Amino acid sequence: MRSDARDNRAKIVAAAIDIIEQQGTMASLNEIAKRAGIGPGTLYRHFPTRDELLAEVLVAWVARVEAAADATVITSKSDLVDWLDRLALVSNEYRGLAASIAAVADDADSPLQSAHSATLRANDRVFAQGRAIGLFEGPVDAGTVGRLVTGVAMVTEQAALSAEQTRAMLEVVLDGLLVRAASSVQS
Amino acid sequence: MRSDARDNRAKIVAAAIDIIEQQGTMASLNEIAKRAGIGPGTLYRHFPTRDELLAEVLVAWVARVEAAADATVITSKSDLVDWLDRLALVSNEYRGLAASIAAVADDADSPLQSAHSATLRANDRVFAQGRAIGLFEGPVDAGTVGRLVTGVAMVTEQAALSAEQTRAMLEVVLDGLLVRAASSVQS
DNA sequence: ACCTGAACACCGTTCAAGT
């Protein structure tokens, strides 16, 4: 890789982080190119699809999601709600992010796959803690949980819901999960 | 209203129904105008915003939602899941519909408000049946239910989920609602 | 090998000019 190419690539990613932070995952690629000080063709040369660029922008995000899961200690049911809440929040860290990741759920070859599977794994680990301390016993389908949280994140963004409205949904979701997994703790 | 104006309005709505059925709520307005055989300016004269046009397209849809609620008889918990399933399906009748309606949730003056409140009322009536036959006793927040179903509908579309995956989410949601409303029926 | 930027076919939206 030539040094000017390497420089340009870095400039594109920096500009993308900047602009996607402000405008969301659907931000104009031409605008990102302009902000990076390069021609649109150069952006396409380095990132033939929007998702490839987005994947690069999300590298730090994925790390943060995994760190959040690692830092989470579950000692009660409300800790699990807190976790789901945090996950929904993080899924909306950039506008359109939840939708961008959801759109890729069944495409194993997508450059965004690591972002998608990172949230699944994070969820899995946290729920494993819940099981370990006896909050429930039966199986909890990680896919269903992930999809529910994504759905909650998507409405939250689209309808500009308050934190309380979002949490109310997640409490319902968690209660549903716990009943179905034969929770030993009620209410 | 002049007769040519009335004709044009009807042609626009017919074209909009056609094209929105195929392409979803975000279909190109210029394309709708072209299909209607009129200039784009004429479309904007009759429908200054996309939502005003969409509201017209949804008149029949709203009637169908209310008819569906009227035709629904709840005799068991699984009937309620069936209802939620039906509501999610109907929310995705046009691509982008769930999102279009959600975006308008807190705007009482939106032309789409009748579409939004129709789903809320429909839900309310069906859940009232559930309460009447003793499936639960406590209050169920219609807003929370509506948002959850919308969220489920949105992920379903975005991630191209199967009917089974969607239903799995709705079963969790309903169980959560019932626990929180002090259900007298378990599993 | 890589970059530029004009060009293409589209958007939504407006508005002078027509009838």
Place this chain on the structure above:
DNA sequence: ACCTGAACACCGTTCAAGT
């Protein structure tokens, strides 16, 4: 009073021409 359709500022995307 209503309609037309060219025009504007934008998209995403491509590709000849440059270095």
